[in-house]
Amino acid sequence: MKRIFTVSVLVLSCFFFINAAFAQDVVVKGKVTDATTGEALIGVSVSLKGTTTGVQTDVNGAFSIKAPGNGTLVFTYIGYIASSLPINNQTALDVKLKSESKELAQVVVIGYGTQKKRDVTGAVASVSGDIITRQPVQTPTQALQGKVAGVQILSSGQPNSQPIVRIRGTGSVLAGANPLYVVDGVLTDDIRNINNSDIVSVDVLKDASAAIYGVRAANGVVIITTKRGKAGAPVVSYDANVGFREGANTVKLADRQQYIDYLKVASPTKVADDKAPLTIPGTTDWAAAVSRKAFETNHNISVSGGSDKALYFISANYIDENGIIKTNNFKRFTIRANNQVQITDKLKFSDQISLSRNDERPVDIGGIYGNVYRAAPIIPAIVNGLYGNTSAWSNVGNPLLQLDKSVDNTLNNRVQGNVALDYNPIKSLTFHSAFNLDERFNNQKNYDYAFEADGSTFTVGGGNQRNTDSRLFVQNDNSYQYQWDNTVTFDKTFGKHHLTVLGGIVTEKGKSNFISGTRIDVPTNPNQWFLDVGNPDVNAVDNNNGDLFTRQSYVGRVNYSYAGKYQLSGSLRRDGSSRFKQKWGTFYTVGAGWVLSEEDFLKDGVFNNLKLRGSYGELGNDNIPSSLYVITGVPYQPYFFNGALVGGTIIQDIKDTNLKWETTKQLDIGLDYAFLNNRLTGEIDYYDKKVKNALINIGLPGILGDPDNKYVTNAASIQNKGVEVAVRWNDRINEHLSYNVGANISYNKNKVIGLNGGTAIEDGGANGKTITRTDNGQPIGSYYVLQAIGVFQTQAEVDAAAPNNYTSEANHVGGLKYADINGDHKIDANDRVYAGSYQPKYFGGFNFSVNYYDFDISADFYGNWGNKIYNAKKNSRGTENDNIEAAYADARYTTANPSTTDPATITQQTPPSTYFIESGAFLRLNNLTVGYTVPKTLLKPLGIAKIRVFLTSQNLFTAKRYSGQSPELFNSGALTQGIDATNYPVTRTFAFGVNVQF
Structure with a gap:
């Protein structure tokens, strides 16, 4: 009985010794690369499964982490399929990550939260900060121009001007047609204080998914997320x-x-x-x-x-x-x-x-x-x-x-x-x-x-x-x-x-x-x-x-x-x-x-x-x-x-x-x-x-x-x-x-x-x-x-034309002719037409x-x-x-150049007409x-x-053409x-x- 007990203790001791040996920490070093191209991946998250311990790969894709020899390392990287590898007391691990479709893996901000793009049911567009910083512009919306379907952006050459943004057309006459901006959760109407280099992504809510922002979201929502630090050595x-x-x-x-x-x-x-x-x-x-x-x-x-x-x-x-x-x-x-x-x-x-x-x-x-x-x-x-x-x-x-x-x-x-x-x-x-x-x-x-x-x-x-x-x-x-x-x-x-x-x-x-x-x-002195x-x-x-x-x-x-x-x-x-x-x-x-x-x-x-x-x-x-x-x-x-x-008060409107x-x-x-x-x-x-x-x-x-x-x-x-x-x-x-x-x-x-x-x-x-x-x-x-229909070429045309009652400008040779739309033989406000x-x-x-x-x-x-x-x-x-x-000076009607399109003069009395309307393409x-x-x-x-x-x-x-x-x-x-x-x-x-x- 004593011998059996002694053997049991020895076996149990060996078991604990083996377990302890396998449980000892080891330093695991390795490199993470793209499975297709072999290119080193920078910033891959390497963590010990079941804990908060982790590091990131450096500029060469290399990592070093101290972990139990019987532990499991988890490798995650945006745009790639996560991979879990047991350590098995190894001190060197080379990992190849397979690329996931960027479209499917992309995380978009949807208001008070995030979702993978493949799970989104609304019309949400996302542009990365890397694309925004390519252009030497002051505001991120300027850099979005032409990159998001359904979003029209108009910018000015004047410094510190805020671009005009229209998401899916103009939806208001007096109540404002600009979208709502959300910067790291802060709701605002002006993003001219944002440094483009600080931006991680810009997400645009174009459809009714913007309703999560309620009464301010009728014209769409532009959500800006700025950068945060990552675990690892300082990056300058x-x-x-x-x-x-x-x-x-x-x-x-x-x-x-x-x-x-x-x-x-x-x-x-x-x-x-x-x-x-x-x-x-x-x-x-x-x-x-x-x-x-x-x-x-x-x-x-x-x-x-x-x-x-x-x-x-x-x-x-x-x-x-x-x-x-x-x-x-x-x-x-x-x-x-x-x-x-x-x-x-x-x-x-x-x-x-x-x-x-x-x-x-x-x-x-x-x-x-x-x-x-x-x-x-x-x-x-x-x-x-x-x-x-x-x-x-x-x-x-x-x-x-x-x-x-x-x-x-x-x-x-x-x-x-x-x-x-x-x-x-x-x-x-x-x-x-x-x-x-x-x-x-x-x-x-x-x-x-x-x-x-x-x-x-x-x-x-x-x-x-x-x-x-x-x-x-x-x-x-x-x-x-x-x-x-x-x-x-x-x-x-x-x-x-x-x-x-x-x-x-x-x-x-x-x-x-x-x-x-x-x-x-x-005084003229600025100090005064x-x-x-x-x-x-x-x-x-x-x-x-x-x-x-x-x-x-x-x-x-x-x-x-x-x-x-x-x-x-x-x-x-x-x-x-x-x-x-x-x-x-x-x-x-x-x-x-x-x-x-x-x-x-x-x-x-x-x-x-x-x-x-x-x-x-x-x-x-x-x-x-x-x-x-x-x-x-x-x-x-x-x-x-x-x-x-006496003094009183009046209602002003x-x-x-x-x-x-x-x-x-x-x-x-x-x-x-x-x-x-x-x-x-x-x-x-x-x-x-x-x-x-x-x-x-x-x-x-x-x-x-x-x-x-x-x-x-x-x-x-x-x-x-x-x-x-x-x-x-x-x-x-x-x-x-x-x-x-x-x-x-x-x-x-x-x-x-x-x-x-x-x-x-x-x-x-x-x-x-x-x-x-x-x-x-x-x-x-x-x-x-x-509706301008040409230029009077002869006095006979002038005499036969409907008189212009819309302005004090009388019909004359070299003047613009206007269409008598309602046929009452006079040109007035009733002859105006919609012209685009x-x-x-x-x-x-x-x-x-x-x-x-x-x-x-x-x-x-x-x-x-x-x-x-x-x-x-x-x-x-x-x-x-x-x-x-200068172009009008060369093209206008003169006796030497009897133009049929450009009048001889343009005066204060020349009324608004299709003559001044041009293609905006x-x-x-x-x-x-x-x-x-x-x-x-x-x-x-x-x-x-x-x-x-x-x-x-x-x-x-x-x-x-303009x-x-x-x-x-x-x-x-x-x-x-x-x-x-x-x-x-x-x-x-x-x-x-x-x-x-x-």
């Missing part, structure tokens, strides 16, 4: 580019001789009576006089890293960008810090904070370029410090004098970010609480010097371009908006069933305040530009105003999938907004998806992925002033009561106290596909988007006073209906050569489908006549003008990139078709002495970049992980978008850049 990155901008597609104006020849017809008396300027040699190119080649530079540095317990990412960015208009400058400095701390296994703390400061000197582009187009070329801009006195020539003011005698400066300081706690009591349950803040402090100073253009040796005397007193305008703006999110998410897989349920409460509040004042006779040193008694204007709004929301969402083939989703949001008397509304979406390629009848077929999806829902829009429904009065108004003059938000109902049916071993991928979408209760102005009954008076109410319906097609081809020929090609095209039809008693809206005036009309059956902002709109029927983009050894080249094209532009600058002549465009090379990456073998001895140098150009060329600078017009108003009057010049950029990583 430096990105920079330096270059210059210049004017592109500049419109050539008439020179001296063309101008004088024109005046002989347009203003013969002026030529005969006032000849002094006509004798001065030379031509002034006013566009060149106010323009320059503009320097720009952009520098970004970041540090990231961490451990399994804490992650950090810190970046700093500096932009110095000059506009091509003299005196127009912009500088921005941004600091960002994103951190994450795993306090316990169940509790995580995270924060993101961004601090930005802008210093901008803007220009009044309307005033400057309005005069550039019209200034007489016979007057010099400046000679020996003396400005040419264009105003004395019965002409506009000297644009260069306007620039030099006015100083506008704006300082913007902004804090944006959040702090959050995530608690996981069990693996499938997450409680999330985040406080988000967006706070701004702005200061504006505009100073106008005193001057008088009283003539010089080369100008005529007199004129009205003068400023007898210096003037200072100061305004301070302060605003904040906070949002507190509290959500709970349940996410669990039961066999073939996957269920995700989210519920939560969102509280928002925003407040703004501004105070401004004006004084005259302020304060209101209290000016004259407080003359022309003093002070103002103080602000806004306050609140929202309370309840959100819920359910996502369900079965066997990876059948998917259902639904969201519900209950919103309360202080901007309406009827404060509460309910918004929802339902969606379904069917992965056909997982069915037996297609599983082994040609498709790697084929998915049919659909969604339907209702969204809201409360983007209106908070006081729009509040009746206000003007106090201290004098009136007689019982024979005495009529308002609809029952205003409610615009609602958008949207249907989307889509097809996602991937075949040829996932090399060919894409989407096809059909959508029908209807806006009801749209806010418009309707006329008051004549019994209430002036019939031209209007008030705002919910009285219109708008429809956008269209098709989107996107296709991408990715291929690797061998380990040295790879390429990808992508294209998208969108068709959209916009029209007003019901004014519900409202009157048609006319807008966009020129010379006292409106240009656009928004009415039933027509697109928003359609041109409504006379600025909204394109088709728009899209094409892009490609090639990587060959260490060289790369990429190009992006963008364009649209089927839209029209109204050339208002051609029709904006205020006097007969204004200049004209264009195709632009948006970006061309050529880069070279220094081989790693040369960098490794220097301790540098990566160096890439590149040359890039933005807006290299544009193929267009005679103006660009058919891409930067007008924010929905009713005047396509009217080209005084847009900032389009710019072309050339830059050299470098990317360095340590």
